[in-house]
Amino acid sequence: MEATNEFTHQEYLELENEKLDLESENEELASKSKIFITTTIIFAILFVLSLGYIILSEVNEPLFGKWPQVAQDNRQLKVQLSELNGLKPTIDSLVTINNTLSEQSDTQEGVFFEVQIGAFEHFNMNQYMQELARLKKEQVDTMDKYTLGKFRNFKTAQAFNNDIKKMGIADAFIVGKINGQRVELQEAVVASKKTLY
Structure with a gap:
């Protein structure tokens, strides 16, 4: 045991x-x-x-580090952005006024759209030129080509062209010009989108 x-x-x-x-x-x-x-x-x-x-x-504002400077820069940028946003209506207004003045001037610089209302060989409209202040005559080869109106904006030219057609000038169409020279309409439309007036 x-x-x-x-x-x-x-x-x-x-x-x-x-x-x-x-x-x-x-x-x-x-x-x-x-x-x-x-x-x-x-x-x-x-x-x-x-x-x-x-x-x-x-x-x-952050308590330490670089953030206070970033916060200050951010505040300054917000103030500048606010000031720029406040200027936008003025800038838009100036662009509109500039476009209107250039449409009414004899300048050929830049992109414009005109409405051609006819091309005639044996019809002289010189007697009406003073009454139709915006009517322009161009002689190309043996043809006298008449345009009416001068627009920076293609949509405005389209609206005017439609009104001209409603008045009975069925053959009216839009002509594109760059620096006074006729170009393909599409080329003028593309150029007008790239240009700020």
Whole structure:
């Protein structure tokens, strides 16, 4: 029986050693768990603080770094953009006035559209030229070509051409000119889109 008691005692010692090993492992895991939880909490706090700072800096000026200069530059750009937006109606008005003046002038520079109302060999309209202030005559070879109106905007020329046709001049059509020279209509349309008057 003594052998049985020693064996039981031996088993008891092994179990006691296993228990100590498990307790040591458990303490080590608890320590690692505390470190992990502490690290996670610290990272979460840093994340929340960073996110809060970013959100706050969107509403207010940042507290440090280069952002104050960026914020100041951004404010200046917003002021300049506001000033430019305020000038847009004035610029649009000036462009309209410039187009109207150039349409009424004798200038040949730039892109224009005119409505040709006829081409005649044996019909002289010189007697009507003063009454029809915008009527122009061009002689090309043996043909006298007459145009009426002078427009920078193709759509305006189209509207005028339609009105001329309604008046009974069914053969009226739009002529494109660049710097006083006739060009293909499509070429003049493309050139007018590229040119700001």
